[in-house]
Amino acid sequence: MREPWWISLIKAGVIVNLIMLAFAYTTWLERKLLGRMQNRFGPNRAGPYGLLQPFADLIKLVRKESFFPVAARHPLYIAAPIISMFTALAAFAVIPFGAGWQIWHYHVNGEIANVSIALILIFALGSIGVYGAIIGGWASQSKFSLLGSMRTCAQLVSYEVSLALSVLGVVLMGQSLNLVDIVNKQGATIWFFIPQLAGLLVFFFAMIAETSRPPFDLPEADTELVAGYHTEYGGMRWGLFQTAEYINLITLSALAVTLFFAGWHGPYAPLGPLWFLLKVFIFVSVFIWIRASVPRLRYDQLMRFGWKILLPVATINAVVTALLVVWIS
Amino acid sequence: MIVASVGNVLVWAVWLGAAFACLGSAVAVVSFTNPFYSALALIGNLGSLAVLYLLLSSEFVAAAQVLVYAGAVMVMFLFVIAYIGPRTESPWTGGPTWQTIGAVLAAGAILVEIVVAIGLKAGGSLSHSHHVDGAFGTPSYIGRLFLTDHLLAFEITSIVLLVAAIGGVILGAHSRTTADEVPSL
Amino acid sequence: MSPQPLDSVKGFAVTFRQLFKKPITQQYPEYKRPVYPRFRGRHRLHRHENGLEKCVGCSLCAAACPADCIRVVAEENTPDNRVSPGERYARIYEINMSRCIFCGYCELACPFDAITLGNEYEISEYSRDDLIYTKDMLLAEPIKKVPVADRDLYDTPIPYYQDHS
Numbered sequence: 110m111r112e113p114w115w116i117s118l119i120k121a122g123v124i125v126n127l128i129m130l131a132f133a134y135t136t137w138l139e140r141k142l143l144g145r146m147q148n149r150f151g152p153n154r155a156g157p158y159g160l161l162q163p164f165a166d167l168i169k170l171v172r173k174e175s176f177f178p179v180a181a182r183h184p185l186y187i188a189a190p191i192i193s194m195f196t197a198l199a200a201f202a203v204i205p206f207g208a209g210w211q212i213w214h215y216h217v218n219g220e221i222a223n224v225s226i227a228l229i230l231i232f233a234l235g236s237i238g239v240y241g242a243i244i245g246g247w248a249s250q251s252k253f254s255l256l257g258s259m260r261t262c263a264q265l266v267s268y269e270v271s272l273a274l275s276v277l278g279v280v281l282m283g284q285s286l287n288l289v290d291i292v293n294k295q296g297a298t299i300w301f302f303i304p305q306l307a308g309l310l311v312f313f314f315a316m317i318a319e320t321s322r323p324p325f326d327l328p329e330a331d332t333e334l335v336a337g338y339h340t341e342y343g344g345m346r347w348g349l350f351q352t353a354e355y356i357n358l359i360t361l362s363a364l365a366v367t368l369f370f371a372g373w374h375g376p377y378a379p380l381g382p383l384w385f386l387l388k389v390f391i392f393v394s395v396f397i398w399i400r401a402s403v404p405r406l407r408y409d410q411l412m413r414f415g416w417k418i419l420l421p422v423a424t425i426n427a428v429v430t431a432l433l434v435v436w437i438s
Numbered sequence: 439m440i441v442a443s444v445g446n447v448l449v450w451a452v453w454l455g456a457a458f459a460c461l462g463s464a465v466a467v468v469s470f471t472n473p474f475y476s477a478l479a480l481i482g483n484l485g486s487l488a489v490l491y492l493l494l495s496s497e498f499v500a501a502a503q504v505l506v507y508a509g510a511v512m513v514m515f516l517f518v519i520a521y522i523g524p525r526t527e528s529p530w531t532g533g534p535t536w537q538t539i540g541a542v543l544a545a546g547a548i549l550v551e552i553v554v555a556i557g558l559k560a561g562g563s564l565s566h567s568h569h570v571d572g573a574f575g576t577p578s579y580i581g582r583l584f585l586t587d588h589l590l591a592f593e594i595t596s597i598v599l600l601v602a603a604i605g606g607v608i609l610g611a612h613s614r615t616t617a618d619e620v621p622s623l
Numbered sequence: 624m625s626p627q628p629l630d631s632v633k634g635f636a637v638t639f640r641q642l643f644k645k646p647i648t649q650q651y652p653e654y655k656r657p658v659y660p661r662f663r664g665r666h667r668l669h670r671h672e673n674g675l676e677k678c679v680g681c682s683l684c685a686a687a688c689p690a691d692c693i694r695v696v697a698e699e700n701t702p703d704n705r706v707s708p709g710e711r712y713a714r715i716y717e718i719n720m721s722r723c724i725f726c727g728y729c730e731l732a733c734p735f736d737a738i739t740l741g742n743e744y745e746i747s748e749y750s751r752d753d754l755i756y757t758k759d760m761l762l763a764e765p766i767k768k769v770p771v772a773d774r775d776l777y778d779t780p781i782p783y784y785q786d787h788s
Contacts, residue, residue, distance in 0.1 A: 150646045243517070401638045
């Protein structure tokens with residue numbers, strides 16, 4: 110369904126701000142849940158239940174002195190967090206969050222952009238996002254940053270392969286790369302996490318690694334390795350990297366919900382976006398739960414897991430799904 | 439028809455921007471002395487090519503271009519360059535003469551091709567016989583072409599890539615003498 | 624992968640169960656946990672019962688201090704300006720609290736038990752200059768009191784200076 114370009118523009122603005130808000134409260138939720146899982150309170154000073162904590166953090170980060178290493182390559186050093194942030198935010202544009210509404214006499218779609226290559230677009234943006242890490246690490250002109258960015262880059266590139274292969278089954282069953290089509294197909298037939306359980310599991314693990322969350326948080330292994338590609342970053346520049354990481358987490362959670370749990374579909378159709386939000390919330394909470402429960406992997410374990418377990422499983426899943434789809438139809 | 443003309447102006451603006459970005463980044467690739475900047479310029483080149491593909495309404499090719507070349511291949515380039523370190527290459531100081539001759543010949547051939555294409559276009563000999571339909575450039579359209587009209591080329595390419603991958607694994611595996619060096623998972 | 628897959632899952636159950644337990648955190652500014660009676664906090668200088676200062680300005684505390692945070696400048700007592708019972712008194716007695724490591728050596732070194740370490744630990748300031756405590760501050764009763772646990776619960780000897788003076 111066509112809609113005027115200015116509606117898309119307004120929607121994009123609203124969604125970007127909503128994502129930023131969601132990011133802010135994801136950090137709050139993470140600290141709160143982690144705290145409670147470790148018998149602590151978590152943030153509870155700024156506002157009731159610490160609800161103003163994200164804003165306090167923002168003010169603190171923005172007001173911090175933005176220093177940089179003398180040897181840093183300036184334009185690239187400053188561009189790196191912006192690249193990360195841009196790709197993280199842009200990827201959300203193609204994720205459908207509702208069925209579409211008739212507001213006054215305009216039709217409003219349930220997604221910002223309905224493109225036929227939505228899935229590839231998300232992966233393409235994700236692969237561009239790697240440059241944020243690699244350029245940031247290189248432009249800092251520091252050995253710690255450089256090695257950290259190598260580590261990050263190797264991990265992200267390795268797991269991107271599994272991530273892309275794991276959704277192949279969904280693409281074959283949905284017979285489209287368009288996320289709107291995939292969601293509608295699931296609404297009409299069956300939620301894809303049942304036939305694509307292996308795909309979901311591979312996607313889930315690869316997603317943890319892609320967003321560099323524990324137990325795959327080798328890019329920023331706070332407790333044992335120096336902070337990684339953003340060692341030399343401080344203030345809001347570091348904050349942008351961190352924001353990009355959390356927004357990637359939200360986006361990939363939303364993508365998982367879209368691909369495997371029928372997006373905005375739920376028992377009562379007009380509540381579409383709420384179902385979508387609820388599912389994403391559950392996904393994010395599970396990520397936090399994993400962070401509270403599992404210790405970090407060693408780097409060689411990480412690589413082995415990615416290449417020797419996830420990749421074969423994803424490949425076999427894709428081949429079997431292809432055969433079954435052909436056989437059934 | 440105002441909207442349509444605004445759209446046309448926009449297409450022209452984007453095309454101009456992408457085309458000049460393409461040329462500029464291509465010049466930048468060969469003129470930077472720091473290989474890291476050269477690689478970054480190459481990424482810019484691939485990105486602007488993707489925009490040109492988008493203007494030709496082949497979304498899939500554009501996305502694949504970004505995903506495969508700008509996203510995966512160039513990461514490897516940057517990876518290696520960053521590992522090798524800050525050594526900068528000196529600008530080209532003359533190589534074997536056959537390379538020079540080959541480069542000049544290739545450049546001349548491309549120039550002739552461009553001139554011929556522009557001439558044919560101006561003469562009206564290159565007009566499209568049929569209009570591009572809506573499905574053009576969509577993943578299913580390209581997939582169908584790959585598995586029908588261009589099946590042989592597609593399969594040969596995939597076999598060549600497979601051989602290259604196996605070769606890479608064999609070359610890489612040679613350096614490790616014993617298999618049990620790495621602790622098990 | 625993991626040698627005991629079931630045990631890994633058990634770990635998730637453990638973390639999940641904690642969600643419904645009451646946190647054991649003590650909310651500090653509202654609730655101040657009583658310190659042990661022998662907790663070494665902010666210093667105090669003491670006076671004799673007749674009002675004279677115990678400190679005689681011998682600088683032994685400054686000599687004993689491993690962090691070099693005590694500064695003593697002594698002056699002779701005169702009949703019309705008698706500050707301490709001894710021959711001399713401390714005209715200047717300063718402790719730089721930003722250097723002090725609260726080891727208590729000054730307390731041990733003092734021959735007259737003039738300086739002791741109290742229990743107060745809330746000594747943060749906004750400026751480093753405010754952390755240099757002068758003699759008047761050290762002689763006065765500390766403003767920020769902290770709760771101290773019941774002395775009888777612990778094996779706390781009665782300090783010598785409280786017994787004999």
